[in-house]
Amino acid sequence: MPEPADSAEPPARADAPVILGDVPGSFPRSVLAERHPALIRKVRDAFPYGPDRQRALDALLKNSAEGVLEPLDAGAADRERWEVWGGSEHFGRSWFDVPFLWSESYFYRRLLDAVGYFVPGPWQGVDPFRPFKLAELDTPEAEAELVALDELAERPAADREEALLLGSLWGNRADLGFRLGAGGDGTATDSPLVVDEGEALRSLFAGGTLCLVADNSGRELIPDLLLIDHLLSGRRVERAVLHVKPYPYYVSDATTADVVDALRRLTAATGAAGASGHRLWSAMTDGRLTVRAHPFSCAPLPYADMPDDLRREFAGADVTIMKGDLNYRRLVGDRHYPATTPFAGTTAYFPGPVAALRTLKSDVVVGLDPRTETALVADRDQRWRTGGTHALIQVRR
Numbered sequence: 001m002p003e004p005a006d007s008a009e010p011p012a013r014a015d016a017p018v019i020l021g022d023v024p025g026s027f028p029r030s031v032l033a034e035r036h037p038a039l040i041r042k043v044r045d046a047f048p049y050g051p052d053r054q055r056a057l058d059a060l061l062k063n064s065a066e067g068v069l070e071p072l073d074a075g076a077a078d079r080e081r082w083e084v085w086g087g088s089e090h091f092g093r094s095w096f097d098v099p100f101l102w103s104e105s106y107f108y109r110r111l112l113d114a115v116g117y118f119v120p121g122p123w124q125g126v127d128p129f130r131p132f133k134l135a136e137l138d139t140p141e142a143e144a145e146l147v148a149l150d151e152l153a154e155r156p157a158a159d160r161e162e163a164l165l166l167g168s169l170w171g172n173r174a175d176l177g178f179r180l181g182a183g184g185d186g187t188a189t190d191s192p193l194v195v196d197e198g199e200a201l202r203s204l205f206a207g208g209t210l211c212l213v214a215d216n217s218g219r220e221l222i223p224d225l226l227l228i229d230h231l232l233s234g235r236r237v238e239r240a241v242l243h244v245k246p247y248p249y250y251v252s253d254a255t256t257a258d259v260v261d262a263l264r265r266l267t268a269a270t271g272a273a274g275a276s277g278h279r280l281w282s283a284m285t286d287g288r289l290t291v292r293a294h295p296f297s298c299a300p301l302p303y304a305d306m307p308d309d310l311r312r313e314f315a316g317a318d319v320t321i322m323k324g325d326l327n328y329r330r331l332v333g334d335r336h337y338p339a340t341t342p343f344a345g346t347t348a349y350f351p352g353p354v355a356a357l358r359t360l361k362s363d364v365v366v367g368l369d370p371r372t373e374t375a376l377v378a379d380r381d382q383r384w385r386t387g388g389t390h391a392l393i394q395v396r397r
């Protein structure tokens with residue numbers, strides 16, 4: 001079992017400025033000012049919400065563009081939680097003037113309010129992103145990825161592991177929120193990783209507990225599950241804990257319902273994919289694979305601020321894999337770091353070995369070799385940071 005790391009904040013975290021949404025022409029500003037209104041339109045088009053919900057969506061559109069952040073309604077079960085998570089400091093300020101991570105996360109919470117997700121009534125518990133998530137599972141691309149597993153099954157275990165790890169990594173490009181904006185520049189071929197510590201990660205699969213903090217459902221969650229199946233069935237890990245979101249978030253982020261949909265998709269498949277699905281189903285029923293939906297998974301805060309119960313959970317894992325861009329921002333801190341800031345320094349607080357598997361979709365990045373950064377900037381200015389065209393595997397033991 002790893003020893004808990006020193007929880008003191010390393011200097012790198014404290015020194016780098018927190019990313020805000022107020023800089024004209026910046027990526028965060030485009031998310032708040034362009035992607036969020038586009039998302040409201042998309043959700044509105046996907047459901048026949050009645051006049052009350054339509055009015056609530058109008059109000060959110062207006063408030064998020066020109067209003068100030070307001071507390072949750074008095075009856076909301078998590079009202080106090082959001083106050084503690086920073087609301088008491090941020091309420092009354094423009095959406096653009098608070099940390100980008102905070103306002104972007106709060107937008108999703110408010111969107112669920114607008115569609116009546118939390119209140120008794122016809123729309124309670126209806127995931128506004130579900131149609132998009134389900135459509136993803138049904139594409140020819142998703143089918144082709146499953147069929148390709150038959151060929152992969154013939155290969156040696158080490159090759160399979162490498163392929164499944166890369167499948168889980170690049171699966172992170174499948175992000176429905178990201179596709180709403182200018183994200184992706186049309187050159188979506190797998191480029192060399194900007195940091196590749198895949199081998200170090202694989203050396204941590206030594207028969208213990210894996211925590212995988214999931215990101216998107218659909219075409220990202222399926223490869224995540226396939227990787228977990230490979231690790232469990234090859235006894236590379238004894239137990240896996242899959243962390244998902246307790247409610248719909250950042251459009252396609254995986255919830256328990258999405259895990260079930262992904263498992264159903266797999267078990268309905270033929271060949272190696274179907275066999276994997278059935279093994280995963282059994283692993284869930286016998287407890288080797290558990291699903292967790294901790295409230296902090298939807299917190300607008302970095303993991304450095306995680307509560308003690310979650311800290312203990314990660315401390316008990318032999319390795320924790322953080323999937324995706326949002327988890328990366330939360331893992332290292334959503335700050336303007338120099339790209340060469342050591343990953344180990346920004347994650348020193350984390351209570352055990354931790355790895356990031358992420359395609360780059362926002363400004364934050366650490367742990368780059370200076371030559372890599374120079375080459376990336378020469379090639380595409382700063383677009384490599386946000387275009388989803390580049391990816392990394394980083395590990396801190």
Ligand SMILES: O=P(O)(O)OC[C@H]1O[C@](O)(CO)[C@@H](O)[C@@H]1O
Pocket residue numbers: 031035104172175177178179181183215216250323324325326327329361362
């Ligand atoms: O699904 P992922 O990989 O966490 O990506 C989420 C990212 O997409 C964005 O929401 C932009 O659409 C970023 O601000 C965010 O970090």
